[in-house]
Amino acid sequence: MPAYPEAAAESERRGNANTLARLALIGVALAAVAGAFAYFGGWLTPNALTPARLTDAFERVNGVHAGFRRNHAKGVGVSGFFESTGNGARFSEAVVFRPGRVPVIGRFSLSGGQPYVGDRPDEVRGLGLQFSLSNGEVWRTAMVNLPVFPFRTPEAFYEQLVASTPDPNTGKPDPASMKAFLERHPETVQAMKAIKGEPVSSGFENSTFHGLNAFRLINSAGNSTPVRWLLTPVQPFEAASAAAVPQDKNYLFHALIAQIHRQPLRWHLILIIGQPSDPTRDATIAWPTGRERVDAGTLTLDRVESDETSVATDINFDPLVLPAGIAPSDDPLLSTRSAVYSQSFTRREGEAKQPSAITPADVRRGN
């Protein structure tokens, strides 16, 4: 438009400004999407507690032991079967509670992330189990010999790990930070009292293992019942000796191996049927005594293996691997356990495996 050069230039300027505005709009749109993605991925909240940070805390307390679980590092694999009485079917449609027998794989362990730690009577004992149901479903549960769990929330658990982290100067945790932690968490103090009130047994074979968190059982009518479960040993209780800890660093595991070789070990799986008023999101307190107890069946463990050969070594005993008929409760610790176990599993499965404290030779020697 040669007749109106100013108008043409003006129009071009406007056009350029317009294009710039549109380019800016594109930039904003892309940044918004990238920002949302970053938000979901936690990049905008670097101080939030995540599975990785919780697992890091375990590694700071125990050191990094490549190839091992970040908690319950020391253990042995076991296997056997579960014979259901059928009594649980009233509350749960899970195939495992119908009368019958399902194969079980498990692992006994000591709590803590140190794979070669010496056995001690007061160290927390763990039992992870996997039930393989006839319809292909799987139920996993990770239990310990404590009547209640010492921590109510993931944050409290993390704080406790931080307070237990050895001071680089002294090589020991600072007692003041543990004291401060306990002052902030009276529920932990209460839980410790309940734990101390329970006598410790002499070995794995006569320990009672608790599922700790509450779950829900769903029956075929769709009714949901709060539940906690535990394994009570058929082997008679014997208190842990008050005498000095035996010389053998692996005395608890060696005793377990010898016993399994002698005869299969048995536990009753007891379902504690909760009332609607029972707290389901607080693992630090036990339910009132007198709740209905259902003997769902008998667990028999008749084989023991070293971590080096057991299939349990590469199983994540994630407490939220549940069959239809068993569901999580509203306890936030359950999802937290699932997330952190998964993080620990992913780390160790990518690392070269080291020999375990309990060797295949140890397991054979028990014969």
Next chain:
Amino acid sequence: MSTQLRQFAAFSRLLHWTMAVMVLTMLCIGVAMVVSLGEYHVLVSIHRPLGIAILILVVVRFVNRLVNPPPPFPATMSREERLAATASELAMYGLMFVLPLVGWGMLSAAHYPIVLYGSLHLPFILPHNATLYAVLRKAHTILAYLFFLTFMGHFGAILFHTLIVRDGMLKRMVPWNIRPRVTSSSYDDRR
């Protein structure tokens, strides 16, 4: 306009937008669940069946692409742009197929039960193997980030064509039908 604007087939557009929502949800759930504690279980429980749904739909989509070939590229696209567009399309089809398969494979290698809903679960497609799990788990993350980057390129390119080139490229994929521009003569003819 010398050439008539042609849209993707209605079914292709339905698949595109359905999967766009699913894939973006999936990518966000994926990055969110690995940093979640309290919501981890719920997110994983959605992630698994949603991934398998994407795997099924991408097969449907691939067959659909053979049945309903895409309309020609607009004349505004250079040869390089067309190459880039085709490559990114291929990459996204490939990722929509491979990512769920890698997820299924890694869960198989870890012997995590692959629960879809209730007692419905998938069989293992790989043997129980720690190293295999570790490699596939890493691949799953890397491929997911790659997918997000490819999506960003795709999203940026369509914004560029819509707002800067203004060639109406987006109209090829909008969910509603675009009527060919009505001229006055055809309007008269209709009477």
